[in-house]
Amino acid sequence: QVQLGESGGGLVQAGGSLRLSCTLSGLTLQYHRMGWFRQAPGKEREFVAGIGWSGTQTLYSDSVKGRFTMSPDSAKNMVYLQMNSLKPEDTAVYYCVLTFGAPGEPPTQEREVDKWGQGTQVTVSA
Numbered sequence: 001q002v003q004l005g006e007s008g009g010g011l012v013q014a015g016g017s018l019r020l021s022c023t024l025s026g027l028t029l030q031y032h033r034m035g036w037f038r039q040a041p042g043k044e045r046e047f048v049a050g051i052g053w054s055g056t057q058t059l060y061s062d063s064v065k066g067r068f069t070m071s072p073d074s075a076k077n078m079v080y081l082q083m084n085s086l087k088p089e090d091t092a093v094y095y096c097v098l099t100f101g102a103p104g105e106p107p108t109q110e111r112e113v114d115k116w117g118q119g120t121q122v123t124v125s126a
Helices: none
Strands: 003-007 010-013 018-025 033-039 046-051 058-060 068-073 078-083 092-099 120-125
Touching: 003 092, 018 033, 018 092, 018 120, 033 068, 046 068, 046 078, 058 068
Parallel strands: 010 120
Antiparallel strands: 003 018, 018 078, 033 046, 033 092, 046 058, 068 078, 092 120
16 A cells, blocks of 8 residues: 655744655655645645656755755655745645656646645744
């Protein structure tokens, strides 16, 4: 059974950092595409970052580019989202996502996602 499990969310002051982790079980990471989406209160879910097959390509939304870094750890079957220079507008529930198979670009649209994690809350105070 394919499962995604996020951890690492929490409360941080503006300008601070957090690292989110996502563990993939039931599949081998390097043969699939992974990503992070987020949903702020009262807003639609949006793409944050994505990584392609075997980590060959990484994409970021304009709102996080230069501040967030997504990286894979194939040995642990995990992906990470390092979030620096956090802003109050980064407050959201963050979801780890999976798109089956490769090659191809990372998932950037909800319709491209095959599996969702349960989400982890990130709150950035001003």
